Amino acid sequence: MANPEAVLTDVTGRDGFQMEKEWIPTDRKVEILNGILASGVKRLEATSFVSPKAVPQLKDAKEVLARINRGDAEIIVLVPNLKGAELAREAGADKINFVLSISETHNQKNVRRTVEESLGQLNEITGVFSPERIVLSLGTTFGCPFEGLYPVDKVQAVIEKVADMGLSQITLCDTTGMANPKQVTEFVRTLSARFPEQRFALHLHNTRGMGLANLIAGYQEGIRHFDAALGGIGGCPFAPGASGNVALDDVAHMLELMDVETGADLEGLIGTAGRMQEILGYELPGQVMKAGPAKTVHTV
């Protein structure tokens, strides 16, 4: 019997592309995202309706959204505020992702607001998207480069304030790759017990090599929703040269080996990752795209 399925949300178009300094032509963005969709990934955080001044790479958000082959996939876009939510609605997004950092320092740097002000924005946005169409991403859930590692109480205190909203999902984000498997186990166990009705997801970075170990720790505690970016792009400005998001292709590969159904076609993902590597012009952190699937038998 197969284990319960896991749902992968590809964040290449948002958390991946937003870190790329060289302009990626809209055609190429659409090509990559369509390759991911064609590989059977059913949830895509495709882009972000943010200020083009803040993130010029994503200024083509509307066009990308209009041109990808959505099929029956669920398309999510990140929005930082009410205006973004309105644009996302006009552009026909299925859901929006609103990010709020547990770290006051990080939240100030990221959106120039206090956590309390961000919570106010979240409430305003429910006038545009109903809560069951809102994903809340808690940035720096496990710790912040400026404040250190966090105890779970700090995160729980923030979730208490939104627990009765009926949000579609709360994503625990290890934004800068600081979490370890023991911490993930503790956080997920505590939060799932305290908020049994709330769906939680994990957004993990491989900055310090622990991405897949943390994913397994979360899976063991019942998490079934995971963010990932093709080829492991993305990353953290404080860790030059280190890996970015957990690689969608590596995650799909590991889960397939473990008989956890994801619906993703590994060959399609590896092919698309190779094409994206050509487009971006540098070696991506993904490992399976280099080594090939473990199940491949070579001739002597």
Place this chain on the structure above:
Amino acid sequence: MANPEAVLTDVTGRDGFQMEKEWIPTDRKVEILNGILASGVKRLEATSFVSPKAVPQLKDAKEVLARINRGDAEIIVLVPNLKGAELAREAGADKINFVLSISETHNQKNVRRTVEESLGQLNEITGVFSPERIVLSLGTTFGCPFEGLYPVDKVQAVIEKVADMGLSQITLCDTTGMANPKQVTEFVRTLSARFPEQRFALHLHNTRGMGLANLIAGYQEGIRHFDAALGGIGGCPFAPGASGNVALDDVAHMLELMDVETGADLEGLIGTAGRMQEILGYELPGQVMKAGPAKTVHTV
């Protein structure tokens, strides 16, 4: 209370250096290994007494062994045969590591012997080193690129033949990085139950990104001995560009975050990894040497 400690065996000098095509001067080898020893690592597989024709990089095995600052560390050397064992004894190795591949195909390619012939060699070698001073490494324990993934029965059948020898340790080696956490859990659980008196260790490669996830899976099943190579060097000729051994620095970092005592000094390891990167002249796969420890707090 701290969790039970884990013992890390550094294999930089053997599984790491043997994959390097450019000659590493003996002085530099000694410098790197002394850096690792000075960082508190208490077990070192320092080199290999193999034919200099087969592995020219390790032709200075005797000199390396004579020059490193052994202190109270346990020094292990790999030997492929009786002659190697005799050289290792003369050179004053504390223990030897004898490798036998579960895969007949891989064993033939690696040492040009059948598995049965290798078992015969192992018996011969006990005339030079007593079994409690012999580590048996089972190459391709989890699968072989030429034969596919293995069921645990195949490995158990080989271990049955050596189970009453009283070997110091049996190391389950994921030689080409094919194992996944579910498989590691199953293998370790089955083999530990079947051979409760035998100490098992894990030798993991990060070829497909699963190295640390596999390590945690083994730790959860009671494994306390792990091989690793500084900076994640080593690797597999079938996976160009992919990662090598799990990185000693990344393993020590993760275990420290999880309150598992290893005795290793992270700063010392990171410093030595940086120095080794200069010597080898290319970017190493290790992540913490790029991103820094998760506990480091940055100023805003």
